[in-house]
Amino acid sequence: MMDFEIINSYIPRFLEAFRLTITIGxxxxxxxxxxxxxxxxxxxxxxxxxTAIAKVYIELFRxxxxxxxxxxxxxxxxxxxxxxxxxxxxxxxxxxLGGSYMAxxxxxxxxxxxxxxxxxxxxxxxxxPQLFWNVILPQAFTISLPAIMANVIFLLKxxxxxxxxxxxDLMFTAKxxxxxxxxxxxxxxxxxxxxxxxxxxxxxxxRLAEKKVRYRMFGD
Amino acid sequence: xDEILKIEQLKxxxxxxxxxxxxxxxxxxxxxxxxxxxxxxxxxxxxxxxxGLEDIQEGRVSLESEVINPVSKSTVNARKxxxxxxxxxxxxxxxTILQNITLAPMKVHKRKKxxxxxxxxxxxxxxxxxxxKDNYPRQLSGGQKQRVAIVRALMMHPEVLxxxxxxxxxxxxxxxxxxxxxxxxxxxxxxxxxxxxxxxFAKAVADxxxxxDGGKIIEQGTPDDIFEHPKTERLQSFLKTxxxxx
Amino acid sequence: xxxxxxxxxxxxxxxxxxxGVALRISAISVSVSIFLGIVLGVVMTSKNPVVRFVSAxxxxxxxxxxxxxxxxxxxxxxxKALGLRxxxxxxxxxxxxxxxxxxxxxxxxxxxxxxxxxxxxSSEALGLSRLQTYVYVILxxxxxxxxxxxxxxxxxxxxxxxxxxxxxxxxxxxxxxxIIEANRKSSPNAAFxxxxxxxxxxxxxxxxxxxxxxxxxxxWEN
Numbered sequence: 077m078m079d080f081e082i083i084n085s086y087i088p089r090f091l092e093a094f095r096l097t098i099t100i101g102x103x104x105x106x107x108x109x110x111x112x113x114x115x116x117x118x119x120x121x122x123x124x125x126x127t128a129i130a131k132v133y134i135e136l137f138r139x140x141x142x143x144x145x146x147x148x149x150x151x152x153x154x155x156x157x158x159x160x161x162x163x164x165x166x167x168x169x170x171x172x173l174g175g176s177y178m179a180x181x182x183x184x185x186x187x188x189x190x191x192x193x194x195x196x197x198x199x200x201x202x203x204x205p206q207l208f209w210n211v212i213l214p215q216a217f218t219i220s221l222p223a224i225m226a227n228v229i230f231l232l233k234x235x236x237x238x239x240x241x242x243x244x245d246l247m248f249t250a251k252x253x254x255x256x257x258x259x260x261x262x263x264x265x266x267x268x269x270x271x272x273x274x275x276x277x278x279x280x281x282x283r284l285a286e287k288k289v290r291y292r293m294f295g296d
Numbered sequence: 297x298d299e300i301l302k303i304e305q306l307k308x309x310x311x312x313x314x315x316x317x318x319x320x321x322x323x324x325x326x327x328x329x330x331x332x333x334x335x336x337x338x339x340x341x342x343x344x345x346x347x348g349l350e351d352i353q354e355g356r357v358s359l360e361s362e363v364i365n366p367v368s369k370s371t372v373n374a375r376k377x378x379x380x381x382x383x384x385x386x387x388x389x390x391x392t393i394l395q396n397i398t399l400a401p402m403k404v405h406k407r408k409k410x411x412x413x414x415x416x417x418x419x420x421x422x423x424x425x426x427x428x429k430d431n432y433p434r435q436l437s438g439g440q441k442q443r444v445a446i447v448r449a450l451m452m453h454p455e456v457l458x459x460x461x462x463x464x465x466x467x468x469x470x471x472x473x474x475x476x477x478x479x480x481x482x483x484x485x486x487x488x489x490x491x492x493x494x495x496x497f498a499k500a501v502a503d504x505x506x507x508x509d510g511g512k513i514i515e516q517g518t519p520d521d522i523f524e525h526p527k528t529e530r531l532q533s534f535l536k537t538x539x540x541x542x
Numbered sequence: 543x544x545x546x547x548x549x550x551x552x553x554x555x556x557x558x559x560x561x562g563v564a565l566r567i568s569a570i571s572v573s574v575s576i577f578l579g580i581v582l583g584v585v586m587t588s589k590n591p592v593v594r595f596v597s598a599x600x601x602x603x604x605x606x607x608x609x610x611x612x613x614x615x616x617x618x619x620x621x622k623a624l625g626l627r628x629x630x631x632x633x634x635x636x637x638x639x640x641x642x643x644x645x646x647x648x649x650x651x652x653x654x655x656x657x658x659x660x661x662x663x664s665s666e667a668l669g670l671s672r673l674q675t676y677v678y679v680i681l682x683x684x685x686x687x688x689x690x691x692x693x694x695x696x697x698x699x700x701x702x703x704x705x706x707x708x709x710x711x712x713x714x715x716x717x718x719x720x721i722i723e724a725n726r727k728s729s730p731n732a733a734f735x736x737x738x739x740x741x742x743x744x745x746x747x748x749x750x751x752x753x754x755x756x757x758x759x760x761x762w763e764n
Contacts, residue, residue, distance in 0.1 A: 139697065139748035141704035147715060148737040151722075155734035156543060189759055196386035196445075199347055200400035200452060201376035210399060214390045229605065236610035240708065246611055247708075260622040264615055268607070275606035292390070292432065 082262045086253060090266050093249040098274060100243070101235040104170025105228055111171055112178020119179070119187045142148035143237045145169050147188060150241040162243045170231055177227045185220030186212065190280070218289050225282035232275055246270050300360060300487055301346070301456055307354035308338075308345060308511075311353070315341050317511040318355070323456070326485040330498040332522075333508035334534055339491045343460050346489065347378040359456065376404060379449030380458040381466050385441040387433040387448070393420070394429040397448050407469045412451070419447045420533075423477050436466070439470030443477055450481075457481070459490040495538055499523060507531050548739060553721050557736075560714035561743050564703040567631060567711075570651035571638035572699045576692055578639070579646020586651045597647070604644035610705055617709045634706045638699060643705045645695055653687040654680070689758040697748040697755070704744070714740055 085140045115133065118126045137145065148164045160168065187214050197207045239248035254260050301323040308316040315338045323329055323475065331339045342535055344350045348364050348371045357365040362374040387396050397420070398412040420426040423443040433441055442462055449457060459478065463471040475497050481500050482488065492498055498519065499507060505522040507515045507530075515531050526532045548554045586597045617633040620626065628636075657680055665675040707715045718736040725732050 093485070135749065135752070136745060139701075139752055143700040143704040143707075143715065144609050144737070144741050144744050147718075148741050150368055152734040152737035155731040176588060181563045190386075192382065192386045193388070194347055196380075196382060197400075199375065199380040199389075200448065201347065201372070201404040202400060203372065203404075206403045210403060211388055215388075218390065233606070233608040236608035237705065237708070247614070250614065260618050264619050267611055267614065271607060271611055276602075279602065 078261055078265060079259070082257075082259050083266060086259075086262065086266055087195070089120025089249055089253070090246065092272055093244060093246045095281075096163075096243065097235050097238065097245040097270075100166040100238065100245075101170065101232050101274075103167045104235075105174060105231050108174025108178050108227070108231060109224075109258060111175025112182055113286050115175060115179035116182035116186065119183050129183055134176045134179055137173050142169060142173050142234050142238055145173060146237065146241050161243045165241055166235075166238050170234060173234065174227060174231045177230070178224065181220045181223035181227060182216065184223070185216035185218075188219045189215050201219070221289055222286050225286060229275060229279060229282065232278065233271075236271075298325050299323070301489075302358050303346070303355070304357075305355040306345060306352055306357065307366075308341060308350060308352045311394065315511050316345065316352075319511075319513055321506070321513065323487060323489065325487055325509050328482045328486075328488045328490065328501055328503045330490045330492060330502035330504075331505060331508060332492065332495070332498060332534075333505045333514075334379075337508045338511040343380075343458050343489060343491050346456075346458060347375050347380055349380075355455055376452060377453030377455045378458060379446050379452055379456070380460065381442070381449050381462050383461040385433075385438070385445045385465075387441055387444060389433055393425070393436070393444055396433065396444060397451055400448070402450050416447070416451060419450055420444075423447055429430055430434070437470060438466045439473045442466065442470075442474045446474075446477055447480075455487060457486060457488045459492070461491050461493065463492065463494060495523070495535075498500050506532065509534070544729045544733065544735035547721060547725050547729045547732040547735055550725070554739075556715055556717050556721070557739060557743065560712065561740075561747065563713040564695035564706065565700065565747060566711075567634055567706060568696070568699045568703045571635050571642055571703075572696050574635070574639040575642025575646050575695065575699070578643040580650050582643060582647035583650025583654070586647055587654050597689055601644050601648055604727065609637060609641050609702055610708065613705060614638065615707055630706070630709045630711045633709065634703070634711065637701060641702070642695060642699060645698075646692065649688060649691045649695070650684075653684045653691075656687065657683055685707065686762045690755045690762070693751050693755040693758070697751045700748050700751075701744070714743065 115130045117123075118130045146165060146169045149160070149169055150162065151158075162279060193211055193215070197211045202210070235245065236247050238245040239251065242248070244252075246267060250263045253263045297378040299322050301321075303319055303321040306319040306360060307314070308314055319342065321329075331342065333339050341350060345352050345365055348357075348367045350363050350365075351367055356363060359374045359377055362370050363372045364371050364378070387393075388399065391399060394413060394416055397416040398409065401407045401415075417426055417429065420429055423446065425440060425443055425447075426442065428436060428444075433444070438446065445462075462478075463474055466474065471494065475494065478488070478490070479497075479501055488500075490501065500519075502519050505517060505519055506513055507522060507528075509530050515526065515528050522531070523535065526535060548557075582597070585593060613634060616637050617628065618629060620628050620633070640689070647657075661679055661683070662675060665679045670678065703713070704715060707713055718740050722732045722736055729735075
């Protein structure tokens with residue numbers, strides 16, 4: 077059975093790992109959101125040249141695992157002169173992976189607005205920017221919200237591979253402690269508890285927010 | 297009466313398919329023109345050309361002295377003077393009724409919020425929907441939504457109003473409440489172009505009726521001319537589709 | 543940039559072989575997931591409160607628990623708790639199937655529920671039996687929705703299997719590390735070439751499935 081004294085003694089180390097994981101995780105998600113918006117706008121407005129680059133970027137990062145991306149950025153790029161710390165690598169890796177997912181979610185939201193909305197706004201005399209900010213974007217955001225929330229949860233889960241680039245995150249800590257003291261049960265318990273604390277609220281709040289926003293806009 | 301809207305030799309085609317084939321029309325201030333014709337005759341496309349939603353291949357549409365189509369920089373300005381109401385209402389689902397109505401006046405005409413809302417409430421009162429001002433579009437019936445869409449267009453103080461089959465998507469019992477609003481606008485002396493399938497309404501509201509078929513104006517005249525004394529065979533057979541023989 | 547390493551000896555072949563290990567694990571896990579997922583997905587459309595509660599808990603666990611954590615739980619936990627030594631590859635298939643089944647079941651449930659009630663009603667009004675309704679009307683529509691999504695699950699499974707190196711399975715990343723290590727002196731920059739190559743290899747393993755899924759989705763959307 078579990079020894080709660082051992083668990084107690086492990087709490088400080090897990091807390092530290094938790095802090096690191098969650099900091100890199102949320103910074104990466106913030107970066108992903110920014111990248112996603114920029115890329116989605118580039119595609120939506122068919123910006124020349126950049127649209128093609130955006131397409132290649134999305135395909136590349138959606139079709140490769142984060143672990144491989146991190147290995148390439150952290151171990152590969154320094155060999156051609158780009159050296160970054162493991163922490164920055166974690167944020168950038170998560171941001172680039174997430175950016176490709178966010179871009180797709182936001183773009184499909186923008187595409188889902190019926191053209192008749194544009195027509196009625198235009199016939200009221202609105203300019204293109206007025207139309208975009210007041211009519212298209214708020215609706216697109218509502219439509220994209222479930223996908224964006226799913227991406228956030230997916231990206232938080234992806235933080236579990238950070239130990240591969242020697243970040244002392246939750247997985248690293250668990251593995252380290254198991255190797256040192258063989259208290260496997262306690263370590264795994266802490267691991268599950270940590271990730272539950274990290275993700276369950278996000279999952280629940282996300283679902284609630286989705287319902288609320290959806291109801292406000294579409295009434296179902 | 298002065299001429300306000302002028303359409304000269306308008307031609308429009310989608311790829312190789314000609315939809316409008318040389319239309320000339322001049323509308324006087326305060327005139328109510330109703331356009332009828334079989335499905336696919338180009339009447340809706342014609343209306344959309346009038347505020348530049350569709351580009352045209354030949355001819356010209358002008359409001360007073362400003363050219364609307366072919367589309368140019370002056371179109372945006374002239375378009376503000378033309379209001380349009382669509383079959384599918386197209387209210388903005390993420391805004392309340394009041395916000396739907398005041399968005400364009402505040403953004404396009406830069407009017408103050410309080411002042412725009414004041415006028416909005418007056419107009420809502422007039423169409424009997426002031427109690428719905430804080431509701432969202434989804435909470436309204438089709439007829440109510442369409443009345444809001446009319447108010448939304450009126451808020452821009454248009455010189456010409458275009459109605460594109462505004463009752464076609466409505467349940468029969470809601471058609472009347474919308475048409476009565478349009479009738480009262482006609483009585484105020486507003487300039488309007490209306491595309492509709494409601495022949496009784498056309499008869500009641502129109503100063504002039506235009507019958508279109510195959511992208512051309514086939515016949516035009518007063519309601520009496522059109523319904524009681526149709527001259528062309530095409531109009532006669534079109535009118536027959538609205539009566540039943542046993 | 544170290545690309546010469548790949549031409550040395552069997553290095554390129556070893557990398558591809560390593561990818562093969564990951565793909566084999568994906569193929570087995572995805573097959574199990576699709577089969578069990580369909581069964582479970584249909585069961586989950588039931589209105590029985592116990593079934594609904596259990597499946598909701600199962601889906602939520604999979605929704606919030608990283609596959610990496612599940613992998614640790616089975617690989618390290620089972621050894622400790624049950625005293626049995628589980629093969630790493632078997633553990634990973636177990637975990638990925640556990641994850642994939644939930645994903646698939648959720649897709650199946652969503653697809654079944656997305657068929658409007660009027661489809662059932664109009665079939666009934668035409669005099670079709672319940673079984674006939676399912677076979678001729680509902681299933682063909684469900685399958686059309688499901689095929690692109692299942693293909694999508696394949697690409698996600700392939701990406702997920704990259705995790706198995708973390709429990710010591712020698713797959714493409716591990717082979718890559720071995721190659722870099724062995725050529726540390728002769729090709730100090732091998733890491734760039736090797737990891738770039740693995741990046742491209744994974745891309746070409748996943749991309750065709752992504753394209754196929756997108757193509758079918760477009761083709762079948764009404």
